[in-house]
Amino acid sequence: MGVVISLKEGTDRQASVKPLVELTKGDMERVNQLILSRAGSDVQMIPEVANHLISSGGKRLRPMLTLASATMCGYEGEGHIRLATSVEFMHTATLLHDDVVDESDMRRGKSTARMIWGNQASVLVGDFLLGQAFKMMVEVGSMDALDVLSTAASVIAEGEVLQLSIAKNMETTEDDYLAVIRAKTAALFSAACEVGPIVAGKGKAERNALKSYGTNLGLAFQLIDDVLDYGGSAKDLGKNVGDDFREGKITLPVVLAFRRGTAQEREFWREAIEEGRNDDAALEKAMALITKHDCLPDTIARAEHYGSIARDALAPLPDSPEKDAMLEVIAFCLHRAN
Template sequence: MGVVINLEEEKKDKGKEALTNLLELVQNDLDKVNQTIMQKMQSPVALIPQLAGHLIASGGKRLRPMLTLASSRLCGYEGDRHIQLATCVEFIHSATLLHDDVVDKSELRRGEDTANAIWGNKASVLVGDFLFSRSFELMTEDGSLEVLKILSNASSIIAEGEVMQLVTANDTDTTEEAYMEVICAKTAALFAAACEIGGVISERPKSECDALMSYGKNLGIIFQLIDDVLDYSAEQKTLGKTIGDDFLEGKITLPIVLAFRRGTDEEREFWKRTMEDLDQKDGDLEHAIELMNKYDALTDTIERARHYSKIAQDALAIFPDNEYRKSLIGILDFCINRAY
């Protein structure tokens, strides 16, 4: 009797295995990062560690700091600067999440109430500012002007990306190029910086630092592309999110861009009504997903992600074929396979 293999489950398992492998490689370092996070987010103002701790302890994978740890080890780093810098990366990420949830009026993150849903917008924004400030303290404590330049530049680019996204919100004329510019800034910049600093503190040649930056940037693009697909996927339920949040907010992502460009005049009017005017009725979300499937907008977004995965993998070819390189390549599969 033949054996039927569930390809989607196989892809999920492969992705989970890749994440597990990376975690095992950096577990000792990551434990130190988690200890440092707890120490550095303390404040005599009780609400700050309370609110920050709620976000940081809410089940995130710590992917970005793990990239700093793995990149450092890939380059043969044997010191301990990567611990504090990985903490810095996590603080920058956490600060952007707090601000994003306020801007997006989100009430759930990873299946838990958002900080702004519990403590309100003002407290969330101010604690986000605290985490940004603490991250800069950690950068200056490290003492490297090059590291400071990389991480501070990433922070400003992230802010620019958020503003760009605000400008393109509800605009169905947004091009794929404009969309890519937004996600390169708001998501990929921190992935790139998290990886690049591993090479910098290891005092590796510029070619290797640039390769790590390229890997991180393309991984960040993949991560956001798949996030945009997941927003219209039943998989969201397992992630503790509701389906179609981007649609309800009128957020223009690549699946929307592709479906709009490929649609008829009548279908474009639907997108303008629902995304620009936010005039949404019962059944509109389901119709939007139907149109995305009709024009392969979701599957083509995943294919775009596969393209960037190849670029990221090529970037790592300059490094020795060791367990760290294999694990970082595996994370590319993890990010893409989240879509299944």
């Protein structure tokens, strides 16, 4: 069962990441070459595991944002290539670790690395990629960029632990959940955008603008992911619809459905999430309750709120093709739920 959610009328339904892809195409070719080079190792399993995920078709949105942020700030050096690659390695390491923690079987339409090579290999290769990421940050020679990205790595880990601590707990509040995704997802988007003006030598105004843009884009992006888990398709998600439910994950649609439900409905959620009674029939009922209480449209509305903050964050910056492309990325992220 799926629920197709339309965004409000009057929005641009053709929003795309293509302008960003085209603007960063040349630099992304260099990033991809560096990714392949730095994922290499004499230990055969390391490139095998790393390339399984690296080559699996992700959009590489975060490194493209690093490149675009640097270019829109007038940067003409080489450091943004290493920083963008560092960002992608941090993201890939997080995915490898996430799949182990979440016991996920599928990622971007393929078996997860842990299903092929095991949990230990996935964790250790993730650690290798983090090490390579930090090595490249040091090579750039910017202490501020190193500070921003290393802080993000720490915050992401905190977010993972926080999510683990509230897992399968139906008393989780919306504020609790937002704290998790602010750390797990928004922190890397934020850092990816902030290091652009840093390496370009810009001041606080540009750094704060792009940091805010990244943070709020990341929040919007994750909230739409939450919607797609209950109202999307496996093609949209790169994983099975309902995986969050089966894994006992507390996401915003579940928080809202639980808070708005009757006593009987809340008991269903406790049994499904806390006690693991989450078969296909339970997923069907969960989707029905989420629909009944308008949880998907309201989650989209919250995502649109953060999208508006991201748009406003870029408003003071000079017009440029990169700025236009980054604005369109906001619309693209939101319209994935359409």
